[in-house]
Amino acid sequence: xxxxxxxxxxxxxxxxxxxxxxxxxxxxxxxxxxxxxxxxxxxxxxxxxxxxxxxxxxxxxxxxxxxxxxxxxxxxxxxxxxxxxxxxxxxxxxxxxxxxxxxxxxxxxxxxxxxxxxxxxxxxxxxxxxxxxxxxxxxxxxxxxxxxxxxxxxxxxxxxxxxxxxxxxxxxxxxxxxxxxxxxxxxxxxxxxxxxxxxxxxxxxxxxxxxxxxxxxxxxxxxxxxxxxxxxxxxxxxxxxxxxxxxxxxxxxxxxxxxxxxxxxxxxxxxxxxxxxxxxxxxxxxxxxxxxxxxxxxxxxxxxxxxxxxxxxxxxxxxxxxxxxxxxxxxxxxxxxxxxxxxxxxxxxxxxxxxxxxxxxxxxxxxxxxxxxxxxxxxxxxxxxxxxxxxxxxxxxxxxxxxxxxxxxxxxxxxxxxxxxxxxxxxxxxxxxxxxxxxxxxxxxxxxxxxxxxxxxxxxxxxxxxxxxxxxxxxxxxxxxxxxxxxxxxxxxxxxxxxxxxxxxxxxxxxxxxxxxxxxxxxxxxxxxxxxxxxxxxxxxxxxxxxxxxx
Amino acid sequence: xxxxxxxxxxxxxxxxxxxxxxxxxxxxxxxxxxxxxxxxxxxxxxxxxxxxxxxxxxxxxxxxxxxxxxxxxxxxxxxxxxxxxxxxxxxxxxxxxxxxxxxxxxxx
Numbered sequence: 001x002x003x004x005x006x007x008x009x010x011x012x013x014x015x016x017x018x019x020x021x022x023x024x025x026x027x028x029x030x031x032x033x034x035x036x037x038x039x040x041x042x043x044x045x046x047x048x049x050x051x052x053x054x055x056x057x058x059x060x061x062x063x064x065x066x067x068x069x070x071x072x073x074x075x076x077x078x079x080x081x082x083x084x085x086x087x088x089x090x091x092x093x094x095x096x097x098x099x100x101x102x103x104x105x106x107x108x109x110x111x112x113x114x115x116x117x118x119x120x121x122x123x124x125x126x127x128x129x130x131x132x133x134x135x136x137x138x139x140x141x142x143x144x145x146x147x148x149x150x151x152x153x154x155x156x157x158x159x160x161x162x163x164x165x166x167x168x169x170x171x172x173x174x175x176x177x178x179x180x181x182x183x184x185x186x187x188x189x190x191x192x193x194x195x196x197x198x199x200x201x202x203x204x205x206x207x208x209x210x211x212x213x214x215x216x217x218x219x220x221x222x223x224x225x226x227x228x229x230x231x232x233x234x235x236x237x238x239x240x241x242x243x244x245x246x247x248x249x250x251x252x253x254x255x256x257x258x259x260x261x262x263x264x265x266x267x268x269x270x271x272x273x274x275x276x277x278x279x280x281x282x283x284x285x286x287x288x289x290x291x292x293x294x295x296x297x298x299x300x301x302x303x304x305x306x307x308x309x310x311x312x313x314x315x316x317x318x319x320x321x322x323x324x325x326x327x328x329x330x331x332x333x334x335x336x337x338x339x340x341x342x343x344x345x346x347x348x349x350x351x352x353x354x355x356x357x358x359x360x361x362x363x364x365x366x367x368x369x370x371x372x373x374x375x376x377x378x379x380x381x382x383x384x385x386x387x388x389x390x391x392x393x394x395x396x397x398x399x400x401x402x403x404x405x406x407x408x409x410x411x412x413x414x415x416x417x418x419x420x421x422x423x424x425x426x427x428x429x430x431x432x433x434x435x436x437x438x439x440x441x442x443x444x445x446x447x448x449x450x451x452x453x454x455x456x457x458x459x460x461x462x463x464x465x466x467x468x469x470x471x472x473x474x475x476x477x478x479x480x481x482x483x484x485x486x487x488x489x490x491x492x493x494x495x496x497x498x499x500x501x502x503x504x505x506x507x508x509x510x511x512x513x514x515x516x517x518x519x520x521x522x523x524x525x526x527x528x529x530x531x532x533x534x535x536x537x538x539x540x541x542x543x544x545x546x547x548x549x550x551x
Numbered sequence: 552x553x554x555x556x557x558x559x560x561x562x563x564x565x566x567x568x569x570x571x572x573x574x575x576x577x578x579x580x581x582x583x584x585x586x587x588x589x590x591x592x593x594x595x596x597x598x599x600x601x602x603x604x605x606x607x608x609x610x611x612x613x614x615x616x617x618x619x620x621x622x623x624x625x626x627x628x629x630x631x632x633x634x635x636x637x638x639x640x641x642x643x644x645x646x647x648x649x650x651x652x653x654x655x656x657x658x659x
Contacts, residue, residue, distance in 0.1 A: 051565035
C-alpha cells in the first residue's frame with residue numbers, strides 16, 4: 001500500500017502541530033468558538049450530541065495491520081474502547097476530549113494517518129471498491145487512481161473553500177462496488193475499443209435531500225488527462241456552484257440546473273485551457289504510484305484445494321458463512337473474505353479495540369497484513385488462501401466477527417442517528433438492531449436472499465437509505481420518531497433511487513412493516529427473482545396494500 | 552409558557568451539561584436551574600453566554616422541560632437522549648464508565 005514520502009509525513013506532522021496550537025488558543029480564549037469551529041472541522045473534529053466526534057481518513061478504505069493496531073490503541077487510551085466504520089470507508093471515534101485530540105493526531109501521524117479533509121467544504125476521502133486488487137472481474141486496481149487523486153486534492157489551494165463538500169469514488173471492476181453513480185464525481189475504469197484503459201467520468205450523483213443518479217459527461221478519458229479533467233470539473237463547480245443556499249450548493253444541483261450537456265461544454269471549455277499542461281499524468285508517475293499497490297507475494301496454488309471443500313462438508317456453519325462472506329479471487333487458491341460488523345442485535349459498523357487487534361493479527365497471519373473497509377460498514381481480508389478460510393472463520397468466531405450475513409437482510413447499513421449525531425431527527429441504530437434481531441435466523445435470511453436495508457436518521461442520508469432495496473428514513477413528526485420507507489433503491493450498476501411506499505411508520509410499527517414488506521416479496525417473487533426485480537415487475541401496489549391494509 | 556433550563560456542551564469533552572441556579576455547569580438535568588417565566592429564562596441564558604463561559608461551554612441554549620416533584624425532566628426525543636446518553640444496547644460501549652453511570656442515574 002501507499003507509503004508516505006518525506007513530503008507527506010511533513011505535511012501531516014505540521015498539520016498536527018498547527019492544530020495543537022489552535023486547540024491551546026481555543027482553551028485559553030484567544031480563539032472564540034466561531035473562529036475555532038472551521039479550524040477544528042478542517043481536522044475532522046465535530047461536536048455531536050454528547051461529545052466530540054473525530055473522523056479519521058482511511059484513504060480508499062485500505063488499512064495496514066499496523067494502522068489498525070494504532071486505531072485500537074487510540075480507542076483504548078483516548079476513547080471508550082471502540083470505533084465506528086462509516087459509509088465513506090472512514091473511522092469515527094465518538095468520545096475524544098478536545099485537549100487529547102492533538103495527541104491523537106500525533107499518534108495517527110506515526111502510522112501515516114490523519115483526519116484532514118474528513119469534514120468541511122473540500123474534497124473528501126476518495127473511496128474505492130473494497131475488493132480492489134483482488135477481484136476476478138477487475139480491469140485495473142482503482143486504488144492507484146484514488147491515491148493519485150488524494151495527493152492532488154490534499155490541501156489543494158484552489159479547492160479548500162468549495163461551495164460544499166465534494167465526494168469522489170473510483171471503481172475498477174466491471175461490477176461497481178463503490179457506488180460511483182451516487183457521488184459528486186464517479187470514475188469507472190474501462191477499456192475502449194482499442195483495449196486501452198481509461199475512465200468513464202460521471203458527475204452530479206448524490207444522496208441527501210435531493211438524491212440524484214450521476215450522469216456521464218465523458219465516456220472515455222485517457223489516463224494522462226485524469227487530473228486536468230478533474231481540475232476542470234472542480235473549477236467549473238467552484239465558480240458556478242451556489243453559495244447562497246446550503247441545501248442547493250452541491251454539484252448535483254448545478255448539473256441539474258445547467259443541464260448535463262451544457263455542463264459538459266463548460267467543463268470541456270475550462271479543460272481546453274489546462275489540458276496537456278502541468279497536471280498531465282505521465283505513465284512513469286502512474287507506474288510509481290502503482291508500485292505501491294503491487295500484488296502481494298502470492299504463492300503458486302491450485303484453485304479449490306480439497307481441504308477447503310472438506311471443511312465445508314464437515315462444518316455446515318462454516319459452509320454457510322462461506323456462501324455469503326467469501327467471494328472469488330483472481331488468483332487460484334485464494335479468496336476474498338468479508339468480516340461482517342453486523343452481529344445480530346449489534347451496532348452496525350462498530351468494532352471494539354479488542355476486535356480491531358484481533359483483525360490486525362488475522363490480517364498479518366492470513367492476508368499479507370492488509371485490511372479493507374467497505375462503504376457498507378464491513379471489513380475485508382482480500383487475499384486469504386482458500387485452505388486458510390476455515391481457520392480464519394474459527395478465529396473470527398472467537399471475536400463475534402463471523403456473522404455469515406454479507407449482503408443478506410441483517411447486513412444493514414446504518415448511520416449513527418440521534419443516539420450520537422447533532423443533525424439527526426430520529427434514532428437509526430435501535431431500528432437496525434431490532435430488524436437484525438427479528439431476522440436473526442440465518443436459514444430465513446438465506447431464504448430471503450440478497451436484500452439491502454439502509455437506514456438514515458435524517459435527510460442527510462449518511463446511511464444511504466435512498467439506495468437501499470428497502471430504505472428507512474427517520475423523521476420527526478410532532479416530536480416523535482417516525483420512519484418513512486422507500487423501496488427499490490440500488491447503488492450498484494443498475495443504480496436507482498428508492499420510491500416512498502406510503503405514510504411513515506411509528507417506532508413501534510417499523511419492524512413489523514419491514515417484515516410485511518419481506519413477506520410480500522416472498523409471496524410475489526418468481527424463482528430466483530431479486531427483491532428489486534420483483535418490485536419492478538409487480539410495482540408498489542401489493543406492498544402498499546399489505547402495509548396499509550388496516551387503515 | 553413551559554418551564555425552561557439552559558443546556559450546552561462542555562468545551563473540554565463535549566459532554567452535555569446544564570446550568571444550575573448558582574451559575575455552575577452540572578452533568579445531571581435534575582440539578583438544572585429552572586426558569587418559570589421569560590425574564591428569568593433570558594437572565595439564565597445571559598449567564599451562560601458570557602466570554603468567560605465560552606471557556607467552559609459551547610453553544611448554550613434554552614430548552615423546555617417538564618417539572619415533576621420540583622425536578623426538571625427533558626422533553627422531546629433529542630433532549631431525552633442528550634440527558635441519558637446513547638440508547639443503543641451495544642456491546643461496544645465499555646461498562647463502568649463513570650459518566651454513563653451518572654447519566655443513567657439521572658434519567659431514572
